Amino acid sequence: ERLKMKGMEKGREDLIIPGTVITLKAMEVWDQKRLVVSDLGLREGALLDGLGCR
DSSP, rough: OGSSTTOEEEEEEEHHHHHHHHHHHHHHHHHOOOOOOOOHHHHHHHHHHTTTTO
């Protein structure tokens, strides 16, 4: 079922659940209410952040 998810690479399907648990715990520890996911890379994100784009 996980392999059928859009964008899921073969061999990574076993990582989605533990990765989600770690992400949610980190958000809880740092009191974060939202998570932004981007198709862009770190440089693009830094540029957009520097330009004040969200």
